Amino acid sequence: MTEVAARGLWADAWLRLRRNRASLFAACFILLLTLFAFVGPHLSPHTFDTLDWENMTVGLGGPNNHWLGTDRLGRDLFVRTMTGVQLSLQIALLATIVSFVIGITYGAIAGFVGGRVDDLMMRFVDVLYSMPYIFIVIILSTFIDRANIFALFAAIGAVGWLTMARIVRGQTLSLRNREFIEAARAIGVTTPRIVARHIMPNVLGPVVVYATLTIPQMILFESLLSFLGLGVQEPAASLGSLITEGAKEIESALWMLLVPGFFLVSLLVCFNLLGDGLRDALDPRER
Amino acid sequence: MLRYAISRIVGIIPTLFIIITLAFFVIRLAPGGPFDEEQALPPEIKANLEAAYGLDQPIWKQYLRYLQGLSHGDFGPSFKFKDFSVTELIAQGLPISLSIGLSAVLLGMLVGVPLGTFAALKQNTAADYTTMAIVGLGISVPNFVVAPLLQILFGLQWRLLPVAGWESGEIRYLVLPVAALSFGIIAYVGRLTRGSMLEVLRSNYVRTARAKGLPEYLVIWRHALRPALLPVVSWLGPAFAFVVTGSLVVETVFGLPGSGKYLVQGAINRDYSLVMGMIVVYGSLIVVCNLIADLLYGWLDPRVRYD
Numbered sequence: 001m002t003e004v005a006a007r008g009l010w011a012d013a014w015l016r017l018r019r020n021r022a023s024l025f026a027a028c029f030i031l032l033l034t035l036f037a038f039v040g041p042h043l044s045p046h047t048f049d050t051l052d053w054e055n056m057t058v059g060l061g062g063p064n065n066h067w068l069g070t071d072r073l074g075r076d077l078f079v080r081t082m083t084g085v086q087l088s089l090q091i092a093l094l095a096t097i098v099s100f101v102i103g104i105t106y107g108a109i110a111g112f113v114g115g116r117v118d119d120l121m122m123r124f125v126d127v128l129y130s131m132p133y134i135f136i137v138i139i140l141s142t143f144i145d146r147a148n149i150f151a152l153f154a155a156i157g158a159v160g161w162l163t164m165a166r167i168v169r170g171q172t173l174s175l176r177n178r179e180f181i182e183a184a185r186a187i188g189v190t191t192p193r194i195v196a197r198h199i200m201p202n203v204l205g206p207v208v209v210y211a212t213l214t215i216p217q218m219i220l221f222e223s224l225l226s227f228l229g230l231g232v233q234e235p236a237a238s239l240g241s242l243i244t245e246g247a248k249e250i251e252s253a254l255w256m257l258l259v260p261g262f263f264l265v266s267l268l269v270c271f272n273l274l275g276d277g278l279r280d281a282l283d284p285r286e287r
Numbered sequence: 288m289l290r291y292a293i294s295r296i297v298g299i300i301p302t303l304f305i306i307i308t309l310a311f312f313v314i315r316l317a318p319g320g321p322f323d324e325e326q327a328l329p330p331e332i333k334a335n336l337e338a339a340y341g342l343d344q345p346i347w348k349q350y351l352r353y354l355q356g357l358s359h360g361d362f363g364p365s366f367k368f369k370d371f372s373v374t375e376l377i378a379q380g381l382p383i384s385l386s387i388g389l390s391a392v393l394l395g396m397l398v399g400v401p402l403g404t405f406a407a408l409k410q411n412t413a414a415d416y417t418t419m420a421i422v423g424l425g426i427s428v429p430n431f432v433v434a435p436l437l438q439i440l441f442g443l444q445w446r447l448l449p450v451a452g453w454e455s456g457e458i459r460y461l462v463l464p465v466a467a468l469s470f471g472i473i474a475y476v477g478r479l480t481r482g483s484m485l486e487v488l489r490s491n492y493v494r495t496a497r498a499k500g501l502p503e504y505l506v507i508w509r510h511a512l513r514p515a516l517l518p519v520v521s522w523l524g525p526a527f528a529f530v531v532t533g534s535l536v537v538e539t540v541f542g543l544p545g546s547g548k549y550l551v552q553g554a555i556n557r558d559y560s561l562v563m564g565m566i567v568v569y570g571s572l573i574v575v576c577n578l579i580a581d582l583l584y585g586w587l588d589p590r591v592r593y594d
Contacts, residue, residue: 126302127305127306130302130306130570130573130574130577131306131566131570131573132528132531132532132569133528134528134532134535135310135550135565135566135569135570138550138551138554139310139313139314139317139554141554142314142317142319142554142555142557143316143317143318216427220429223429223431224429224431224532224536227431227536227539228535228536228539228551229551229555230551230554230555240431243431243432244431246435247431247434247435247540250435250438250439250443254439257432257435257436261432264429264432265424265427265428265432268427268428268429269423269424269427272426272427
């Protein structure tokens with residue numbers, strides 16, 4: 001019998017991801033844009049809230065280094081959009097992390113304990129599921145001081161754990177009694193090693209995929225709330241609040257909608273592409 | 288089947304009850320009340336107002352009273368829209384929201400299903416990639432970007448359709464809102480259909496149908512379409528929630544007198560009864576939509592057993 005060098009799950013996944021050019025491009029774009037969102041504002045002579053009375057509502061490539069134009073108050077749109085990207089990314093990441101911690105814990109407990117506890121816990125999730133997410137978020141947003149946007153998004157993350165909990169529970173439940181776990185037990189593998197080598201990789205795959213797909217959802221949610229006037233407050237800017245301002249000016253200043261709109265859409269597209277690529281790469285069943 | 292349907296309908300009641308209870312207590316825990324205004328009211332007037340609306344009573348008594356009213360269809364008076372009951376407000380707005388939402392879902396299905404089927408039939412060709420790229424964009428472009436863009440193109444640039452407004456529901460005022468709302472639905476339905484159609488096209492019975500010489504359109508129409516629609520049907524429940532969220536945006540952008548705005552305004556104003564009314568009505572609609580989707584699923588898929 002010849003020894004076949006086994007590639008680990010992650011090495012294997014990386015290999016498959018590398019072959020998916022769209023995902024790779026998306027990952028690079030996200031990294032570069034994130035970097036640029038933090039570096040870019042320092043390259044411009046303006047800050048996100050300085051008013052330039054000489055150059056109000058100028059278009060793309062405007063005078064006085066307003067590369068992407070200005071809004072009605074003469075605030076530089078390039079700097080505002082970049083700080084908007086910063087804020088949207090930070091908020092989305094925070095909400096995703098919160099929803100993760102809760103979702104994984106909840107799902108793992110339900111899956112491991114099983115029985116009536118599981119029934120009850122998942123029934124509760126079902127009930128919350130039958131409400132549109134936006135209802136819960138709108139009610140929560142009334143709770144929290146709107147100046148503190150991060151508290152709001154920690155709260156949104158705290159409601160957004162439902163799908164995560166379902167995924168983790170389902171995985172745990174189905175893995176517990178699978179043959180390969182039994183086989184590992186039969187040949188005397190210790191429990192911690194089974195968890196590390198057999199359960200974790202199988203749970204982690206879907207978790208990582210869902211994480212990548214949750215971030216754009218959260219970005220979208222932040223934008224939606226800002227659009228409805230429940231999110232980021234002036235003079236701070238997020239992609240959503242910039243789009244809202246832009247949507248009011250479509251007759252006179254179309255770029256105010258198009259600039260933040262472009263960055264929002266390309267971020268969302270890239271996260272979705274990356275998520276799809278990761279799903280193909282990490283799900284060993286779908287080769 | 289009938290038994291299953293009945294047990295599902297009975298199952299709705301506890302779900303709704305939990306939703307109502309949760310919403311009732313959570314919204315009341317929020318800081319502030321309906322009579323906190325910029326200019327503070329004199330305390331005695333505020334106390335009188337609160338007494339008039341029963342807000343001075345202990346919260347569990349208010350809760351029981353609310354349930355009692357609800358049991359004969361009374362949502363109570365609105366705190367902010369004086370002289371209007373919540374029932375009147377929702378009855379005015381809901382038909383508009385519903386007609387836009389349902390038209391959008393219908394349009395989404397009518398465009399999305401053929402689009403997905405087309406992409407599946409042309410798998411891995413340029414036509415497939417182009418279709419899926421458009422669909423991918425449709426999933427990622429939020430409707431608060433789509434809606435203003437439609438306004439610019441069709442309203443301002445080409446002057447084909449009114450930019451916004453309602454005018455008692457003339458069709459041309461409905462076209463843009465419905466289009467904006469259905470954009471995302473088309474994308475989702477297209478993607479779902481393509482995925483499941485690919486799977487169905489690889490199955491044995493489709494091979495058999497082709498082998499016995501059926502023309503391709505009949506293979507699709509008679510054999511492939513029905514099973515391929517199953518994931519789309521089970522998405523219809525969540526689709527309704529999607530439409531509710533979208534209608535908040537679309538109604539704002541196009542200035543439509545739908546009921547979506549009451550949710551946001553009600554929450555900001557602490558108009559307890561209005562928010563509760565919206566949650567009860569929309570919550571019930573969603574639960575019912577989920578039920579319809581499930582029953583439809585069973586009807587479409589004879590493999591589903593109810594026991």
